[in-house]
Amino acid sequence: xxxxxxxxxxxxxxxxxxxxxxxxxxxxxxxxxxxxxxxxxxxxxxxxxxxxxxxxxxxxxxxxxxxxxxxxxxxxxxxxxxxxxxxxxxxxxxxxxxxxxxxxxxxxxxxxxxxxxxxxxxxxxxxxxxxxxxxxxxxxxxxxxxxxxxxxxxxxxxxxxxxxxxxxxxxxxxxxxxxxxxxxxxxxxxxxxxxxxxxxxxxxxxxxxxxxxxxxxxxxxxxxxxxxxxxxxxxxxxxxxxxxxxxxxxxxxxxxxxxxxxxxxxxxxxxxxxxxxxxxxxxxxxxxxxxxxxxxxxxxxxxxxxxxxxxxxxxxxxxxxxxxxxxxxxxxxxxxxxxxxxxxxxxxxxxxxxxxxxxxxxxxxxxxxxxxxxxxxxxxxxxxxxxxxxxxxxxxxxxxxxxxxxxxxxxxxxxxxxxxxxxxxxxxxxxxxxxxxxxxxxxxxxxxxxxxxxxxxxxxxxxxxxxxxxxxxxxxxxxxxxxxxxxxxxxxxxxxxxxxxxxxxxxxxxxxxxxxxxxxxxxxxxxxxxxxxxxxxxxxxxxxxxxxxxxxxxxxxxxxxxxxxxxxxxxxxxxxxxxxxxxxxxxxxxxxxxxxxxxxxxxxxxxxxxxxxxxxxxxxxxxxxxxxxxxxxxxxxxxxxxxxxxxxxxxxxxxxxxxxxxxxxxxxxxxxxxxxxxxxxxxxxxxxxxxxxxxxxxxxxxxxxxxxxxxxxxxxxxxxxxxxxxxxxxxxxxxxxxxxxxxxxxxxxxxxxxxxxxxxxxxxxxxxxxxxxxxxxxxxxxxxxxxxxxxxxxxxxxxxxxxxxxxxxxxxxxxxxxxxxxxxxxxxxxxxxxxxxxxxxxxxxxxxxxxxxxxxxxxxxxxxxxxxxxxxxxxxxxxxxxxxxxxxxxxxxxxxxxxxxxxxxxxxxxxxxxxxxxxxxxxxxxxxxxxxxxxxxxx
Numbered sequence: 001x002x003x004x005x006x007x008x009x010x011x012x013x014x015x016x017x018x019x020x021x022x023x024x025x026x027x028x029x030x031x032x033x034x035x036x037x038x039x040x041x042x043x044x045x046x047x048x049x050x051x052x053x054x055x056x057x058x059x060x061x062x063x064x065x066x067x068x069x070x071x072x073x074x075x076x077x078x079x080x081x082x083x084x085x086x087x088x089x090x091x092x093x094x095x096x097x098x099x100x101x102x103x104x105x106x107x108x109x110x111x112x113x114x115x116x117x118x119x120x121x122x123x124x125x126x127x128x129x130x131x132x133x134x135x136x137x138x139x140x141x142x143x144x145x146x147x148x149x150x151x152x153x154x155x156x157x158x159x160x161x162x163x164x165x166x167x168x169x170x171x172x173x174x175x176x177x178x179x180x181x182x183x184x185x186x187x188x189x190x191x192x193x194x195x196x197x198x199x200x201x202x203x204x205x206x207x208x209x210x211x212x213x214x215x216x217x218x219x220x221x222x223x224x225x226x227x228x229x230x231x232x233x234x235x236x237x238x239x240x241x242x243x244x245x246x247x248x249x250x251x252x253x254x255x256x257x258x259x260x261x262x263x264x265x266x267x268x269x270x271x272x273x274x275x276x277x278x279x280x281x282x283x284x285x286x287x288x289x290x291x292x293x294x295x296x297x298x299x300x301x302x303x304x305x306x307x308x309x310x311x312x313x314x315x316x317x318x319x320x321x322x323x324x325x326x327x328x329x330x331x332x333x334x335x336x337x338x339x340x341x342x343x344x345x346x347x348x349x350x351x352x353x354x355x356x357x358x359x360x361x362x363x364x365x366x367x368x369x370x371x372x373x374x375x376x377x378x379x380x381x382x383x384x385x386x387x388x389x390x391x392x393x394x395x396x397x398x399x400x401x402x403x404x405x406x407x408x409x410x411x412x413x414x415x416x417x418x419x420x421x422x423x424x425x426x427x428x429x430x431x432x433x434x435x436x437x438x439x440x441x442x443x444x445x446x447x448x449x450x451x452x453x454x455x456x457x458x459x460x461x462x463x464x465x466x467x468x469x470x471x472x473x474x475x476x477x478x479x480x481x482x483x484x485x486x487x488x489x490x491x492x493x494x495x496x497x498x499x500x501x502x503x504x505x506x507x508x509x510x511x512x513x514x515x516x517x518x519x520x521x522x523x524x525x526x527x528x529x530x531x532x533x534x535x536x537x538x539x540x541x542x543x544x545x546x547x548x549x550x551x552x553x554x555x556x557x558x559x560x561x562x563x564x565x566x567x568x569x570x571x572x573x574x575x576x577x578x579x580x581x582x583x584x585x586x587x588x589x590x591x592x593x594x595x596x597x598x599x600x601x602x603x604x605x606x607x608x609x610x611x612x613x614x615x616x617x618x619x620x621x622x623x624x625x626x627x628x629x630x631x632x633x634x635x636x637x638x639x640x641x642x643x644x645x646x647x648x649x650x651x652x653x654x655x656x657x658x659x660x661x662x663x664x665x666x667x668x669x670x671x672x673x674x675x676x677x678x679x680x681x682x683x684x685x686x687x688x689x690x691x692x693x694x695x696x697x698x699x700x701x702x703x704x705x706x707x708x709x710x711x712x713x714x715x716x717x718x719x720x721x722x723x724x725x726x727x728x729x730x731x732x733x734x735x736x737x738x739x740x741x742x743x744x745x746x747x748x749x750x751x752x753x754x755x756x757x758x759x760x761x762x763x764x765x766x767x768x769x770x771x772x773x774x775x776x777x778x779x780x781x782x783x784x785x786x787x788x789x790x791x792x793x794x795x796x797x798x799x800x801x802x803x804x805x806x807x808x809x810x811x812x813x814x815x816x817x818x819x820x821x822x823x824x825x826x827x828x829x830x831x832x833x834x835x836x837x838x839x840x841x842x843x844x845x846x847x848x849x850x851x852x853x854x855x856x857x858x859x860x861x862x863x864x865x866x867x868x869x870x871x872x873x874x875x876x877x878x879x880x881x882x883x884x885x886x887x888x889x890x891x892x893x894x895x896x897x898x899x900x901x902x903x904x905x906x907x908x909x910x911x912x913x914x915x916x917x918x919x920x921x922x923x924x925x926x927x928x929x930x931x932x933x934x935x936x937x938x939x
Contacts, residue, residue, distance in 0.1 A: 027045060222238040237597070464484050475512075603798065725746045837871075877923070
């Protein structure tokens with residue numbers, strides 16, 4: 001809290017109290033060099049400095065206006081009052097000032113270091129000692145280190161600093177070191193800075209001060225059908241991405257489509273944020289998305305006039321609506337309220353917009369300025385449309401069972417009555433034809449050459465509820481879809497109705513290509529279904545995959561489609577420049593076609609029961625989830641202690657992790673009935689499954705096939721449980737080197753993980769990946785070979801990692817950072833691998849690709865620096881670094897490399913790795929990283 005009293009106000013307050021209670025002022029002066037005063041310190045100050053004052057003086061001070069805050073533990077003097085009392089004391093009696101200093105020092109000899117440092121600064125300023133910025137920096141330096149700690153104490157330090165730093169004298173409070181510390185403390189706690197702290201400050205200075213406490217934060221990302229759910233800490237089974245942050249992670253979200261803009265989001269610890277992504281995009285005839293608008297947490301409406309390539313978009317957010325007419329210039333109008341309905345004329349120069357029930361008529365002039373008029377209507381419409389008539393565009397509204405045609409100059413509307421309530425409307429702004437569907441499934445088609453004399457052309461028989469309705473202005477064809485997936489097309493030349501389909505799912509939107517010979521249907525999912533309609537038959541539909549779900553669509557005269565939908569790929573940028581892309585992607589099938597969804601792409605961590613039940617378990621769980629670990633593998637024999645298993649299950653679930661228990665193959669002593677031993681094994685497995693998410697069979701080849709089958713049946717009866725196995729024999733030296741496939745009994749398991757064998761002294765060779773494999777543990781008594789481990793992490797198939805990867809060593813932190821990055825990239829999790837020439841015998845270069853995502857991994861296997869030279873492939877514009885030698889140790893601004901003379905030149909440190917996302921030209925422009933663009937360009 002910043003002091004609000006001026007020096008004059010403080011002096012006047014002191015004089016006022018002194019006139020009535022002079023001993024209270026003397027007692028306060030004896031405490032003016034203290035950060036705070038406990039009750040015993042107040043008592044001792046009275047006895048020492050006011051020996052003839054009674055207990056009442058203490059009570060009067062406690063409730064005096066000289067005190068800013070007080071409770072049973074301590075009192076704190078008003079900052080401005082304390083400053084003025086120090087001035088008085090220093091000016092009146094230097095000996096008394098020294099005596100107060102000695103008293104304060106003695107009383108707070110056992111106080112926390114922060115309190116003692118604060119009081120030293122008060123004394124230095126009051127005693128007129130030389131207080132240089134360097135001296136202040138030295139005193140405050142320990143606070144910077146304390147704020148950066150991850151042991152839970154940093155938040156308390158931050159709160160203390162924000163409370164006491166503003167109370168320091170001006171010469172101390174206004175130093176650069178104190179300013180940086182206040183900024184860092186606010187960042188640590190996720191608080192906004194007071195405006196006076198940011199005035200005339202360079203944004204880079206603010207960023208550098210906040211970076212003092214910024215670390216790596218794990219955020220869960222779960223894509224939904226219409227957006228994304230971000231969670232902190234990561235929710236169970238969510239994909240984990242690591243971003244820069246402290247109590248607050250400041251993120252920039254962008255729909256990963258050409259033309260989409262950034263959206264800012266602050267995500268606090270313990271918070272979940274569900275963000276809806278609404279999309280309007282233009283799809284070219286070659287299936288490329290050429291232009292997109294992605295709005296987040298907004299109401300988005302789009303309307304196309306039926307001709308040309310002009311459309312209107314209305315976006316409602318924060319209680320206001322912005323309307324844009326994409327006609328030549330971009331004209332905008334703003335309205336109070338949120339949009340409900342939108343219609344636009346064919347040339348895109350005029351729109352009707354319903355905002356909270358009020359219909360606005362918006363016209364764009366030749367200079368791209370807009371004029372707005374309110375359309376008075378007797379009843380709020382359920383649909384809007386523009387109808388082309390002989391006299392010009394006429395606004396059509398739908399309300400109840402009536403269609404109303406509103407003349408331009410005002411006056412009574414022409415009413416078209418129908419036998420049932422209307423639910424769908426299509427109007428042609430280019431021609432005089434309109435269609436409406438009612439609740440009985442009838443479709444009614446009208447021709448309105450003049451608004452005053454409409455003519456009914458068709459009225460269908462009752463059928464299934466109509467889910468979508470559209471038409472083609474050129475051919476006059478009208479088509480509609482019903483709930484059973486059927487699509488019906490009315491042809492004005494014959495008056496007949498043709499049926500086509502059925503669609504895989506009921507359509508939410510339809511579009512007839514110009515001429516009416518091709519029909520596209522959307523059902524809310526990420527693909528379109530197309531039909532040729534001119535043959536009079538019902539051909540097999542063709543599909544067109546899309547990166548987002550489509551609800552509505554319109555055909556453009558120049559070719560392609562205008563799409564409106566939700567969801568799709570999302571780009572997440574953190575403040576340090578790191579970028580993650582989350583894309584909807586069908587999960588790959590597991591072996592045997594079984595297994596729970598959480599097991600797909602899952603990475604497990606082998607750990608001991610003691611580590612999960614010890615004092616540092618919370619830190620281990622946070623680190624594991626932040627590294628992308630999905631489940632913990634623990635020895636089932638150590639879980640039988642009463643109450644231990646439920647406790648560990650609750651603890652791991654709270655951290656967003658799953659627990660899998662290891663089973664050892666049963667040993668059947670000679671002369672013992674194997675069936676009895678197997679029964680005990682099944683009983684043990686059943687007890688473990690009551691609190692865990694699955695079982696792992698150790699020494700897989702030692703398990704009897706019949707017992708594995710019984711365990712599989714037991715697991716299948718437990719929802720969301722998985723049966724894993726560890727193969728006996730390691731692959732010889734490298735993953736994917738033709739190791740054994742799952743032997744007979746293990747073929748019944750959902751996932752079989754093969755251990756990687758000892759290092760043969762050569763880098764792993766790239767073979768088609770076979771079984772999933774596990775990262776080798778550190779040799780007993782030896783160091784983990786960091787370079788080889790980094791190389792293994794660049795290869796496909798790693799599904800388990802050992803506990804020593806989470807040791808508190810620089811190499812382990814670096815490798816843990818690589819693991820975290822690996823689990824965040826679909827190219828690394830699901831993609832294949834291609835070895836490429838790096839121009840150096842010391843550097844192993846791999847290209848990992850999945851769909852449109854590609855990662856380049858470079859590992860220097862030598863103990864000397866190397867420079868990789870990787871050919872640039874057609875269309876590649878930049879490399880964006882996602883992992884380097886610093887990964888896991890600090891958060892750094894990523895490097896961006898551009899090709900020179902058709903190749904990327906990348907220096908790699910000895911024994912280290914660098915991973916890059918490969919960006920094409922469109923991606924580089926979207927990131928602001930095109931060569932010569934505004935993005936970072938360090939190498």
